[in-house]
Amino acid sequence: MAGKSSSENRDILGMHHVTAIARNPQTNIDFYTRVLGLRLVKLTVNFDDPQTYHLYYGDKIGHPGSVLTFFPWPDAPRGVRGTGQATVTSFSIPEGSMDYWKARLEQKAVKFEEVAKRFNRKEEYLTFYDSDDLKLELVATDQAKKLRKGFTPWEKSPVPQERAILGFHSVTLTEEGYEKTASLLKDTMGFRLVEEERERFRYETGAGGPSTYVDLICQPALRRGMVLAGTVHHIAFRTSNDDQQKAWRQDIIRAGLNPTPVIDRQYFHSIYFREPGGVLFEIATDPPGFTLDEPEEELGTSLKLPPWLEASRKHIEKSLPKVELSKSLVQNQAIA
Numbered sequence: 019m020a021g022k023s024s025s026e027n028r029d030i031l032g033m034h035h036v037t038a039i040a041r042n043p044q045t046n047i048d049f050y051t052r053v054l055g056l057r058l059v060k061l062t063v064n065f066d067d068p069q070t071y072h073l074y075y076g077d078k079i080g081h082p083g084s085v086l087t088f089f090p091w092p093d094a095p096r097g098v099r100g101t102g103q104a105t106v107t108s109f110s111i112p113e114g115s116m117d118y119w120k121a122r123l124e125q126k127a128v129k130f131e132e133v134a135k136r137f138n139r140k141e142e143y144l145t146f147y148d149s150d151d152l153k154l155e156l157v158a159t160d161q162a163k164k165l166r167k168g169f170t171p172w173e174k175s176p177v178p179q180e181r182a183i184l185g186f187h188s189v190t191l192t193e194e195g196y197e198k199t200a201s202l203l204k205d206t207m208g209f210r211l212v213e214e215e216r217e218r219f220r221y222e223t224g225a226g227g228p229s230t231y232v233d234l235i236c237q238p239a240l241r242r243g244m245v246l247a248g249t250v251h252h253i254a255f256r257t258s259n260d261d262q263q264k265a266w267r268q269d270i271i272r273a274g275l276n277p278t279p280v281i282d283r284q285y286f287h288s289i290y291f292r293e294p295g296g297v298l299f300e301i302a303t304d305p306p307g308f309t310l311d312e313p314e315e316e317l318g319t320s321l322k323l324p325p326w327l328e329a330s331r332k333h334i335e336k337s338l339p340k341v342e343l344s345k346s347l348v349q350n351q352a353i354a
């Protein structure tokens with residue numbers, strides 16, 4: 019736009035996805051589809067390591083901001099939750115759903131903590147852990163109506179639509195020192211400080227609200243994190259298109275960081291860089307999305323490979339552990 023500097027038109031819209039490390043792929047699929055009621059929106063491989071699955075869960079079509087992904091490494095040792103890491107991944111649930119979820123987690127024998135409150139007791143949250151001890155939260159929000167415009171619960175989910183997870187709420191970064199990370203978020207990436215309580219600083223971006231929050235926690239006494247099973251590998255932020263991404267890449271370089279070239283991830287395009295506290299950040303484009311290579315009704319029902327790996331499909335399929343998809347889908351329908 020004439021007369022405006024490019025940075026004024028730059029958009030980080032919120033969270034795009036979070037990628038974590040799991041061990042057993044079947045256990046992972048069962049937990050996220052049958053316990054949390056998310057949809058497996060893509061069954062593919064880690065493009066950088068095609069002997070490993072890449073499992074994507076999200077809402078009905080995997081809207082950016084709803085997508086939690088895993089690399090299952092069956093023999094991986096347990097990681098260490100600590101500084102330089104995204105230590106908590108939080109989902110939004112509608113206000114009034116906490117008792118439902120507490121009962122559900124209890125019934126499914128999921129490890130969880132008592133419901134707690136933060137930010138002057140305004141925000142109610144429930145901390146729980148997946149089968150690999152990944153730390154997660156459900157955060158009650160009064161903005162469910164607004165969130166339903168962006169996130170569509172899957173109708174075959176075992177969780178009733180009115181209780182369903184509505185995308186991410188936030189991600190928590192635990193840092194030894196927070197100043198440089200805060201400056202990157204604020205001065206380079208356009209985040210705004212919206213809440214603070216003791217050592218927790220909450221930033222938001224874009225339109226603000228759930229799925230745009232990053233909580234920064236400063237815990238210098240905590241041990242350094244180690245990324246292995248049960249920890250977050252990286253977090254990705256949304257940008258609307260390839261031009262925005264190119265411009266962001268230049269801004270990240272100007273900020274003294276070292277982003278990768280743009281990498282084609284098939285369902286989005288990505289750049290990666292390490293923020294000053296050590297967390298791996300990604301900026302990913304919204305398009306083209308998960309319906310690129312299979313129709314909406316078939317998302318996640320068969321192994322998808324990018325064109326450059328199709329020639330090795332036989333070899334890849336042989337080396338991947340078997341997973342049962344139909345079982346979890348059919349049972350989901352039965353429970354619903």
Ligand code: ZN
Binds near residue numbers: 035252254300
């Ligand atoms: Zn990613």
